[in-house]
Amino acid sequence: MNSAATGKPAIVVTAADLAPEALALLQNFELVFAGKTPTESDIVALCRKHDPVAIIVRYSKVGAAAMDAAPALRVISKHGSGTDTIDKTAAVERGIQVVAAVGVNASAVAEQALALLLACAKSVVGLDERMRAGHWDKSTHKSLELGGKTIGLIGLGAIGQRLAAMVHGLNMRVIGFDPYAKNLPGHIENVSLDTIWSEADVVSMHCPLTDENRGMINATTLAQCKQGVILVNTARGGLVDEDALLQAVRSGHVQAAGLDSFAVEPMPAGHPFQQEPRIILSPHIGGVTSAAYVNMGVAAANNVLDVLTREGARRQA
Ligand SMILES: NC(=O)c1ccc[n+]([C@@H]2O[C@H](COP(=O)([O-])OP(=O)(O)OC[C@H]3O[C@@H](n4cnc5c(N)ncnc54)[C@H](O)[C@@H]3O)[C@@H](O)[C@H]2O)c1
C-alpha cells in the first residue's frame, strides 16, 4: 500500500539501517526500519501500520501473522543467505515470494570460519590472555597443526566451497556431506555423514537450518566424532544442541569450538559458553565485512525490485 505521507509503497526493513548503496536503489519506496533488535510482534505491528509491499529481513522472525497483517505484501527478501527465520510455507500459501542473497557474503563467512578454526587450533585467544597476564608459555604449549588433518564440511554450497578452497591451501584433506551438491571441485570428497563423524578432525557447519537437521550436532553425533575434534559453526545455532556441545567440550572429547551462531540471539547474559575458554565466540558477524554488508543490501534490494517488476509485468499481461 502507498504511504499516506509520501505516496510511495512501503518496505519494512527488520534492522536499523541498510547500506547507502541499497538505500539508493530503493528511493521510490518508503523505508520503515524496525530497529536493532526487533521482535516478531514489532514486525507484525509495522506490517499492520504500513502494509508494505516487501519486507527486507535481517533480524527477527517473519511468520504468518506478519504476512496476514500486510495484504499488499508481495516479496520477503533476506539480507543474506539463510532464510530459516522466514515461514516459507506460510509465504507460499499466500503467494508471497521469498528470495535470498546467496553467495554475496560467502567469502566473508568462509574467512570467519577459518579465523575461528585457526583461533581454536592455535589457542590464539588463550595465549594472548596468558601473555597479557605476564606468562610466557613457550616451553609448555603445543598447537595443533592443520596441514595433513581432515576437515568435514556439512553443506557444500557457496560458503562450504569457499572454505574448502581455503583449507585445501592449508594442505588439509577436505571431505563434505551435501545430499544436493553437484559438480564439486576435485579437492572435495562428498561422503556420508558417518564418514564425516568418523574421519574428520574438524567439523564445520555450512548448511541451512531446517526442521530435518535441527540439533544434528548432539550428544549422539558428537560421541561418534573423533576424540579431540574441533567444531566450527558459522551456519545456524539451531543445528547444534548447545548443552551437548558444552558437555563434550568440558569432557575434552571436543577439543575446542568456534561459534558465530547461537540457539538464541543475541546470546543471553550468563550463557555457560561465556565461562568456557575453549569455546571461541563471535556475535553472528561472519557475513558482515564492509564489502559484504554493501553486497547483501544491494542484492536484497535488487531481489525486491526484480520480484515487484515481474509481478507488475505479470499483472499487465
Ligand atoms: N554467520 C553468518 O553470518 C552467515 C552468513 C551467511 C550464511 N550463513 C548460514 O550458512 C548457511 C549456508 O550458506 P550458503 O550461502 O553457503 O548457502 P548455499 O545455499 O549456497 O549452500 C547451502 C548448501 O547446504 C546444502 N544442504 C541443504 N541441506 C543440507 C543438509 N541437511 N545437510 C548438508 N547439506 C545441506 C545445500 O545443498 C547447499 O549446497 C546459510 O543457510 C546460513 O544459515 C551464516
Ligand SMILES: O=C(O)[C@H](O)COP(=O)(O)O
Ligand atoms: O544468512 C546470512 O547471510 C547471515 O545470517 C547474515 O545475514 P545478516 O548479517 O544480514 O543477518
